[in-house]
Amino acid sequence: MKQSTKLFLDLGFGAVLPILVLNFLTPSDPATPTFGWITTPIAYVISALIPVAWVAIDLLFITRKFNFITSYIGLGAIINGALAFWFVDGLLYALKDNATLLVTTLLFAISALLGQPVFRFFFAQAVAPDTPAREASLAKLLREPDIPQKLLIATWLVVLANILVGVINFFLNLNIVTADFGTTEFNQQVAYVNGLTRVILPIPNLLVVGWGFWTVYREIFRHLPSEPDKPQLESDFWELMRLREQ
Template identity: 45%
Template sequence: MSRSTKLTLDIVLGAVVPVLILSYASRPLGSVAAYILAALVPVAWVFIDLLFITRRFNAITAFTGAGALVSGLLAFWFVDGALFALKDTAGIVLSLLIFAITMLAGRPLIKYFVVQALDPDTPERAAALDALIAERRVQRAFMAGTLVVVAVYAVLAVVNFYLNLNTVVAPFGSEEFNQQVARVNAITRIAFPLPSIIAISASIWLAYRALYMLLPSEEGKSQFESNFWRLVELRDAGPNT
């Protein structure tokens, strides 16, 4: 599946379809049934993607799967008012906690994102990358990047809670409740992924920058024009190569 097709399906099944179900299916299906269906469609899509399309288990898929599992379980917690605002914010808070706890434990999640992206495909490359990652400069970059991500998720959590608290005011099980949830979802499910993607991308860039600062350059090329593993080989070979 091409990236453009995958992105389109992510948007359609993760945002558009749930909003349409909440907006137009509450009367024919019943408000509660429509609410559950709208909540489970994006969850089902995540697991279909992980199990049948991506078919890989790594830090990124584990992070995505954990978020989907929590969303699926919370779909059956029928609440309104402040509890609903808290429930709808739980996924963002979970992401924040995962990044924060892994950082405090000295194993920042960003590290595993970077390792997955660089894909050390031999024991020698894995050992060389481990040595680079152990450098203090790289560890500081992981910590700084994680702080950026945690800060962004904290802001998103506050905004999401506020939006739900002030928009979703009808009682659960009513058609009006579903309409109000659809209104919030139309904003958050489209707008919120962007700052989180930017934050994670920025944190990965900080890590890459720290890694490249430890590597030599090929003559006549900037470091980013060279293959990462070629530069690692030059570093390991020493200054006489």
């Protein structure tokens, strides 16, 4: 699947379709279910489970790869799926909407404190060492001076970005989603705040993660040789590793 198609589907199933469900399947009168069976709570649950179902379909039938990154994504989907059935409003809803972000932030922070920053696993997954010899070579490279520090800095920056996004998301939910759960107004307010948070708030994280990857890559490639008449970043990573070990 093309990356642009995948991005379009992620946005559609992760943000757009859930909002449409909340707006168009929520009954205007709670006493009259849409299509005779979709009550206000059911519309909320359907909306919440659409992104979860999409992640499951993606991992099981499209990507079909189980590694650190897909496990990380799958963990978030499991948490969101379980929380879809925790029917709360007000302060508890604002906390609930931050639960997955809180777990992933703790994961990043604990990994950094233990000296095994998540960015190390992200980079390893990106270059995909496919033999024990390559795994050993990569582990040796990642112990070179300054590389562990850059991996830690990138990981802590994601932690800080997540905290900032979490605080903004919490107060947006707390101030916008004020109706009682099970009412039409509640679903409408959730749809509105999701339109803000699901599209806008990921941008700071993407920028920080992108900057982190660029910083890590630049430092790592500083420890690798170059091929003649070829920009270093255009070379195959494992070819440069082979040249390094000659």
